[in-house]
Amino acid sequence: MVVLTLAGFSSGCGHGNRSDASSTGSAAQASKTSTGGSGGDAHRSQPTHTPTPTASPSGETPEPLKDGTAVLVSCASLDYPYATVEVRNPNDRDAVFTMKMTFKDAHGFTMITHTAQVPVPAKGTATHRAAVAGIGTGRVDKIARCEVNPGARADW
Incomplete structure (x- = not known):
């Protein structure tokens, strides 16, 4: 004791x-x-x-960030070797989200996996351009579709 x-x-x-x-x-x-x-x-x-601390607007601990969403706007092509993804932020403050997408061929084989951190304003959207890199320009025409993970993880 x-x-x-x-x-x-x-x-x-x-x-x-x-x-x-x-x-x-x-x-x-x-x-x-x-x-x-x-x-x-x-x-x-x-x-x-x-003294007992009192809550103040500037000293409050912010709520944990909610995850955002990612939506494919356009897939890559020979004329435009980029996929365009729109990331949405449901939070009341600016945040950075990790989005993930894949470029696939006609057989469903993943040719490239692309991951990026995208800063998005509070309650807003941001557009991310994902380059087709690493497969060579001669193979861009082999891309049949782009798939985006619909969940964008809130990082900070």
Whole structure:
């Protein structure tokens, strides 16, 4: 068993006085008098209690981010070797989302997997252009479809 004894803590009234449990009224009054009336006295004693924190708009912990959504706008082609994806943010603050998509051939084989972090404004959308890279320009015509994971993970 642990027993703690507390002694010598002030009442925290903010007037600069420090009174112990053993102090008398005159000692407390003398302490008030010694700090003077000016609010800028550097020798004023500080309250030793911990105030209960109060919620304030600037100090609140933000709610966890909700995941967004990703929607394919257009797939890559020979004329335009990029897929365009729109990422939506359901949150009340700006966030960065990870979206994932794949470029597939006519047989369903994944030719390229593309993952990107996309910054999106609060309650807004952002367009991401995913380049067809790594398969060579001669193989872009082999892309039959693009698939986008509809869930965009909220990162930060």
